[in-house]
Amino acid sequence: MNQLFEAIDFVENSLYEQIISDIGTKQYSIIENFFSEEDVLVLRQLLLEKYEEDAFKKAAIGNRFEETIVKSIRGDVILWMDETKADAAELLFFNKINDLVNYLNKTCFMGILHKEFHYAIYPKNTFYKRHIDTFQNDDRRKLSFVCYLNEDGWLPENGGELVLYLNENGEEVEKIIYPFPGRVVIFESQIIEHEVKPVNTQRLSITGWLKTR
Numbered sequence: 001m002n003q004l005f006e007a008i009d010f011v012e013n014s015l016y017e018q019i020i021s022d023i024g025t026k027q028y029s030i031i032e033n034f035f036s037e038e039d040v041l042v043l044r045q046l047l048l049e050k051y052e053e054d055a056f057k058k059a060a061i062g063n064r065f066e067e068t069i070v071k072s073i074r075g076d077v078i079l080w081m082d083e084t085k086a087d088a089a090e091l092l093f094f095n096k097i098n099d100l101v102n103y104l105n106k107t108c109f110m111g112i113l114h115k116e117f118h119y120a121i122y123p124k125n126t127f128y129k130r131h132i133d134t135f136q137n138d139d140r141r142k143l144s145f146v147c148y149l150n151e152d153g154w155l156p157e158n159g160g161e162l163v164l165y166l167n168e169n170g171e172e173v174e175k176i177i178y179p180f181p182g183r184v185v186i187f188e189s190q191i192i193e194h195e196v197k198p199v200n201t202q203r204l205s206i207t208g209w210l211k212t213r
């Protein structure tokens with residue numbers, strides 16, 4: 001009986017269906033205005049406040065001794081988000097994410113049980129070299145999620161484009177994505193190599209991963 005209720009309760013969401021179909025066919029999806037202008041404004045304000053509080057740590061891939069190597073790979077500054085301590089603006093963010101996750105689990109049996117998100121700032125002249133988002137011996141990251149919090153009027157000459165390296169019929173193709181505010185990019189963490197090109201102007205975002213187990 002419960003199952004019957006759930007089936008009747010289910011409302012198809014065309015945006016989520018588009019994401020599912022994109023990921024199924026090309027392993028990535030770009031969604032414009034996943035977050036409204038208002039949402040972006042509030043989240044950007046919050047990110048900048050936290051940055052000023054100096055809460056951000058230099059993004060690190062290894063230990064201190066590897067810092068020079070790290071800098072030559074990635075130059076962003078990150079702060080992990082904590083859903084259990086989320087304020088109103090962050091709750092708004094997590095509510096949208098959770099809604100999407102529930103839909104994916106219900107319709108595609110994706111088995112997403114965990115998630116992790118961090119704010120990121122790329123100061124001028126920083127970048128993130130070509131990489132894949134799964135660590136060795138850890139394949140729990142299923143979908144990568146990036147949401148851009150830049151100001152309106154972000155120009156291509158500001159740099160900082162996300163480049164996805166796609167395989168189309170055996171050929172490598174570069175998909176260039178500008179970090180326009182409100183835009184969200186979702187892609188298969190285990191498959192898609194990507195990089196962030198050098199930025200000429202501070203670049204703001206939230207990045208996260210939807211994980212199994």
Ligand SMILES: O=C(O)CCC(=O)C(=O)O
Nearest residue numbers: 128133146162196205207
């Ligand atoms: O900010 C982006 O566009 C991508 C960031 C990224 O690749 C990462 O943090 O792993």
Ligand SMILES: [Fe+2]
Nearest residue numbers: 131132133194
């Ligand atoms: Fe990445």
